[in-house]
Amino acid sequence: MPHFVFEYSSNLDGKVDFDTLCGRILDTILESGLFEIGAVRVRAVRCEAYAIADRLPENAFIDMSLRMGVGRSTEDRKRLGDRIFAVVTEHLSMLFATPHFALTLEIREIDPDLSWKKNAIHPRLRQMPG
DSSP: OOEEEEEEEGGGTTTSOHHHHHHHHHHHHHHTTSSOGGGOEEEEEEESSOOOTTOOTTOEEEEEEEEEESOSOHHHHHHHHHHHHHHHHHHTGGGGGSTTEEEEEEEEEEOGGGOOOOOSHHHHHHHSOO
C-alpha cells in the first residue's frame, strides 16, 4: 500500500492530462521514501454523474483519497499530504483561474485486521538489483 485514488468530474476531460497527473502523484509518493515501489498504486476514476453546488455545468471537482497501512507518523502523513497537494495544485493551476473548481485530499489509515492483500509484484521488484 498505498492506494491513491482520485475521482473527477467528466467535464474535466480534455482540460486535464490525467495520465501525467497520475505519474506526478506516483513520483511524489515514491520520493517520500515511505513505501516500497511495488506497493504504490495511483488511479483516476471518471465520474459521469454528479451534482455540484449550484449545478452550473462549469463546476468541476477532483476528490483525492490516499489509503495506507498503519505505521507512519502523523508528521510523515502530513508532510506527504502537503507535498501531494502542492504538486496537484500546481499541475491544475489553470483550473483555479475560474470560480468553478474544487480540489480535496484525505489520508486514511487502513485497519490491518480488516485488510487482505496478495501481491506478486513485490517479489519481482525485491529481486531486481539496485
